[in-house]
Amino acid sequence: MSKFVLDEFLPYQLSVLAAQISREFSALYKSRFGITRPEWRVLAHLSQTESPVSVREIFDRVDMDKSKVSRAASRLESSGHILKSVNPTDRRLVELRLTDKGRAMVAELEPLARQFETEVLKRLGREAGRFRANLNALLGKK
Amino acid sequence: MSKFVLDEFLPYQLSVLAAQISREFSALYKSRFGITRPEWRVLAHLSQTESPVSVREIFDRVDMDKSKVSRAASRLESSGHILKSVNPTDRRLVELRLTDKGRAMVAELEPLARQFETEVLKRLGREAGRFRANLNALLGKK
DNA sequence: ACGGTATCGTTGCAAATGCAATGACGTCAA
DNA sequence: TTGACGTCATTGCATTTGCAACGATACCGT
Numbered sequence A, B: 001m002s003k004f005v006l007d008e009f010l011p012y013q014l015s016v017l018a019a020q021i022s023r024e025f026s027a028l029y030k031s032r033f034g035i036t037r038p039e040w041r042v043l044a045h046l047s048q049t050e051s052p053v054s055v056r057e058i059f060d061r062v063d064m065d066k067s068k069v070s071r072a073a074s075r076l077e078s079s080g081h082i083l084k085s086v087n088p089t090d091r092r093l094v095e096l097r098l099t100d101k102g103r104a105m106v107a108e109l110e111p112l113a114r115q116f117e118t119e120v121l122k123r124l125g126r127e128a129g130r131f132r133a134n135l136n137a138l139l140g141k142k
Numbered sequence C: 001a002c003g004g005t006a007t008c009g010t011t012g013c014a015a016a017t018g019c020a021a022t023g024a025c026g027t028c029a030a
Numbered sequence D: 001t002t003g004a005c006g007t008c009a010t011t012g013c014a015t016t017t018g019c020a021a022c023g024a025t026a027c028c029g030t
Helices: A010-033 A037-046 A055-062 A066-078 A100-122 A125-138 B010-033 B037-046 B055-062 B066-078 B100-122 B125-138
Strands: A082-086 A094-098 B082-086 B094-098
Touching: A010 A037, A010 A100, A010 B010, A010 B100, A010 B125, A037 A055, A037 A066, A037 A082, A037 A094, A037 A100, A055 A066, A055 A094, A066 A082, A094 A100, A100 A125, A100 B010, A125 B010, A125 B125, B010 B037, B010 B100, B037 B055, B037 B066, B037 B082, B037 B094, B037 B100, B055 B066, B055 B094, B066 B082, B094 B100, B100 B125
Parallel strands: none
Antiparallel strands: A082 A094, B082 B094
């Protein structure tokens, strides 16, 4: 059997690539807005829907531990980017929603995100679409 | 401009996929051999070469902080899987090499790794090769 | 209505992490 | 040879992380 080569091991490659790209991008929003990765995720998720969203909903969909989401939300509340309130229908739930300040920040952030993504995909040329499709397949989408 | 959708954001997708797959695989070797992810990386890297390898060499190629490598190596030494020794030519360097016990463990581990990888790639069917090629391109290989 | 069970978000805590500082060693030029 | 500078691995420390435990609330069968 041929030798095992770590550099060609899929889980390893994915790990390295994801870490590199995330580091690069997070350096961007960290320096520009002073937010952390978990905070960015919460913000990005909140920006997608008008209605308030519970902590559970986020950590379900966003692949972060409950506590991570909870703490990120608390920081975002302190910094005035989101509001937390108890859901009156089900008092176990906490509703998160963007403040105007939060919305403004996301509005600045999103173009940067798009641009960053475009730059990355440029490296793949015409293979970009296929790569994304395969990524989605591995993520078990649709 | 169309709405920003986190689920379709490349850095996010890569992060999630890498985390999922790494979690899955690390659960395997953790339950079976009690080693952590950094330890697995060091072992996997050491298994690829006969000659001893310095800490620097590993953290350069393996995308881990120096201290992470150093601590993983110490744990692996305690558990008897590797040996650490001072390089006699350049006494700043620490040579890491597998013990027989370490080699035996890696020998068990590698087939599991291959199999795991195969299972993942199966989900892509005939696209697998292309996906890997694109991954390599993004990693800036060759 | 009541008890048992499940779900939600937060928190405590131990472990892992990243980063800077440190100390040991090498290199090189004068 | 010396001294300034660079490199290596480890360690200290503050922060982050994951996990379990907890209190509060909701749900469900009886």
